[in-house]
Amino acid sequence: xxxxxxxxxxxxxxxxxxxxxxxxxxxxxxxxxxxxxxxxxxxxxxxxxxxxxxxxxxxxxxxxxxxxxxxxxxxxxxxxxxxxxxxxxxxxxxxxxxxxxxxxxxxxxxxxxxxxxxxxxxxxxxxxxxxxxxxxxxxxxxxxxxxxxxxxxxxxxxxxxxxxxxxxxxxxxxxxxxxxxxxxxxxxxxxxxxxxxxxxxxxxxxxxxxxxxxxxxxxxxxxxxxxxxxxxxxxxxxxxxxxxxxxxxxxxxxxxxxxxxxxxxxxxxxxxxxxxxxxxxxxxxxxxxxxxxxxxxxxxxxxxxxxxxxxxxxxxxxxxxxxxxxxxx
Numbered sequence: 631x632x633x634x635x636x637x638x639x640x641x642x643x644x645x646x647x648x649x650x651x652x653x654x655x656x657x658x659x660x661x662x663x664x665x666x667x668x669x670x671x672x673x674x675x676x677x678x679x680x681x682x683x684x685x686x687x688x689x690x691x692x693x694x695x696x697x698x699x700x701x702x703x704x705x706x707x708x709x710x711x712x713x714x715x716x717x718x719x720x721x722x723x724x725x726x727x728x729x730x731x732x733x734x735x736x737x738x739x740x741x742x743x744x745x746x747x748x749x750x751x752x753x754x755x756x757x758x759x760x761x762x763x764x765x766x767x768x769x770x771x772x773x774x775x776x777x778x779x780x781x782x783x784x785x786x787x788x789x790x791x792x793x794x795x796x797x798x799x800x801x802x803x804x805x806x807x808x809x810x811x812x813x814x815x816x817x818x819x820x821x822x823x824x825x826x827x828x829x830x831x832x833x834x835x836x837x838x839x840x841x842x843x844x845x846x847x848x849x850x851x852x853x854x855x856x857x858x859x860x861x862x863x864x865x866x867x868x869x870x871x872x873x874x875x876x877x878x879x880x881x882x883x884x885x886x887x888x889x890x891x892x893x894x895x896x897x898x899x900x901x902x903x904x905x906x907x908x909x910x911x912x913x914x915x916x917x918x919x920x921x922x923x924x925x926x927x928x929x930x931x932x933x934x935x936x937x938x939x940x941x942x943x944x945x946x947x948x949x950x951x952x953x954x955x956x957x958x959x
Contacts (some may be wrong), residue, residue: 642674652728655680658672659759660690663695664806665715669761670953673689676724676789690753693730693731695732697922718812728753739768740767744772755786762774762793783939813859827912828957831908833906862919865877865940875897876893915940
């Protein structure tokens with residue numbers, strides 16, 4: 631996969647913002663939460679078609695996640711919220727993305743109207759690439775075969791990509807990755823993603839307890855629905871485009887207050903004021919579960935061991951792919 635600078639990536643919100651530079655292009659359609667290896671089979675096919683016909687390639691995706699619209703009472707653990715998704719799509723080599731609002735009007739749109747008004751009139755799509763389980767339109771009437779028939783009738787190409795499988799011949803899916811993260815199985819989650827899973831969050835003021843323990847931390851409140859297993863992780867942290875090594879604890883701090891879940895990141899050999907900055911934390915490996923300690927001294931001893939293990943884990947890693955090299959290293 632050839633990676634391109636993210637500065638070339640065009641982000642459009644709704645069709646009114648859709649640029650002329652992406653019209654007559656090849657569009658990959660899907661939710662693409664995680665932009666995992668299965669999704670990239672769709673993206674890679676679109677990129678291949680775009681190269682052969684010398685057309686721009688972009689993604690058409692949706693916000694919020696359709697599950698959030700249909701079941702607003704059930705929080706969705708998003709692997710890649712909107713901005714993070716665009717960063718990964720850009721690193722994959724796409725020219726841009728169009729994000730349509732998934733609301734009541736969109737959910738009630740007939741499949742025929744979506745094809746004729748969105749794909750043809752507004753996007754002037756030359757070719758559409760979809761995954762094996764993509765459906766669209768009211769009542770999910772827009773099936774892959776429906777789209778293929780529409781393409782034959784209206785003059786645009788349609789390619790349907792079969793499900794991608796992992797090395798064990800199991801279909802790669804976002805739900806499998808969420809389940810792996812919930813178990814602390816970063817090796818599986820990152821392997822299915824093809825890059826190290828990451829979160830973005832703003833550094834907030836905390837109680838300064840880490841500083842008193844000799845381990846100052848950047849305190850981050852991640853998405854409320856985050857399903858990551860509570861525990862301690864080896865991490866790489868992106869700050870203003872520069873990567874730093876570190877160790878992080880995600881959980882409720884049972885030794886102290888057992889409060890709301892917090893991601894606390896300690897950077898090795900770095901001391902700077904990060905309050906108010908948005909930083910990106912790449913999860914490298916799971917070290918241990920969150921524990922309650924009898925006292926501060928026992929906690930500090932364990933933190934020393936955690937730091938040594940994190941340094942060793944980070945020193946031993948190699949890029950999982952060109953995409954991982956671009957995003958993590």
